[in-house]
Amino acid sequence: MDDSTKNAQCRKKRIAKIKKIIIICTFALIIIPIILCFLLFIKISKLENKINDLMSYTQSASIGEQKAGVSDLPAKGEDKVTNVKITDDPLNNEILDTQELSTDISTIITNENEKKVYLTFDDGPSDNTDLILDILAKYKVKATFFVIEKTDEASIKRYKRILNEGHTLAMHSSSHIYTKIYESMETYIQDVTEIQNFLFDVTGYKPTIYRFPGGSSNTVSKISINTCVSYLDSVGITYFDWNISSGDAVSTPLSTEKIINNVISGVEQENNAVVLFHDANNKLNTVEALPSILGQLTDMGAKVLPITDKTTPVQHKISK
Ligand SMILES: [Zn+2]
Numbered sequence: 001m002d003d004s005t006k007n008a009q010c011r012k013k014r015i016a017k018i019k020k021i022i023i024i025c026t027f028a029l030i031i032i033p034i035i036l037c038f039l040l041f042i043k044i045s046k047l048e049n050k051i052n053d054l055m056s057y058t059q060s061a062s063i064g065e066q067k068a069g070v071s072d073l074p075a076k077g078e079d080k081v082t083n084v085k086i087t088d089d090p091l092n093n094e095i096l097d098t099q100e101l102s103t104d105i106s107t108i109i110t111n112e113n114e115k116k117v118y119l120t121f122d123d124g125p126s127d128n129t130d131l132i133l134d135i136l137a138k139y140k141v142k143a144t145f146f147v148i149e150k151t152d153e154a155s156i157k158r159y160k161r162i163l164n165e166g167h168t169l170a171m172h173s174s175s176h177i178y179t180k181i182y183e184s185m186e187t188y189i190q191d192v193t194e195i196q197n198f199l200f201d202v203t204g205y206k207p208t209i210y211r212f213p214g215g216s217s218n219t220v221s222k223i224s225i226n227t228c229v230s231y232l233d234s235v236g237i238t239y240f241d242w243n244i245s246s247g248d249a250v251s252t253p254l255s256t257e258k259i260i261n262n263v264i265s266g267v268e269q270e271n272n273a274v275v276l277f278h279d280a281n282n283k284l285n286t287v288e289a290l291p292s293i294l295g296q297l298t299d300m301g302a303k304v305l306p307i308t309d310k311t312t313p314v315q316h317k318i319s320k
Helices: 003-067 093-098 099-113 129-138 152-166 185-203 223-235 254-268 286-300
Strands: 117-120 144-148 170-171 272-278
Touching: 003 117, 093 223, 117 129, 129 152, 129 286, 144 152, 144 185, 152 170, 152 185, 185 223, 254 272
Parallel strands: 117 144, 117 272, 144 170
Antiparallel strands: none
């Protein structure tokens, strides 16, 4: 065997070796990602099962708490997540092992237990509307204005500003004169139609949220509120009362401190709070109370929202 034959054989061997390495590398490059995908799939399935288990547990826990009459408000200083008693659950050990999953679940539970606050202003617009809007803008929150019909230029600007700044423009009545509105079904329907058409004419927006003058539980109406509600239903209007009163409707002006206290102590008791304020020229204490109220609501972690068609209505029990 001469040198050239030897060299040729060596070369062949080298090429065969390199081929082998290339084949092994290619194989590894295909197989390893497949194995990783498979492992990942198993991991995801396990996490999904844990989430489902935990969700069904938290649901049954919250039903249990409701049945037992336990308030779903977190106690002062108590973490919202611990409030649903996850730590008592046998699943807990596994959950604590999975930091990411724990964070996701915390988010879900926090959202479910989040305190929602709907600030509502009746009887406007007034000279205070712009001050109220400025404060809401400063705190970057949206509210709901149950307005009445006012045809002056300043008022029309205010209806538009309410809408332009993302608040809910809602109806309170056209005249706000109880004796006239609640005189008969005819006068009632006339008043509702009038305020809706008026607001549409001046803003191009047709409101569908309504608050009865005096609330649906008022005792001044000569007509059946139930009949009024049926009428509102038939024309696609949803009415809202309130479950927290700032107390600013009384004839002797309430102090700013008292208004703040009424609202905050009320919100502490309600997870779905609709707060009644008044937007009127003589209600400056209401305006002055707002920054402190909004500051405290922020500290409580409450979400301040405008009422929309999707908001769960807060309605008083109608007696007639
Ligand atoms: Zn009113």
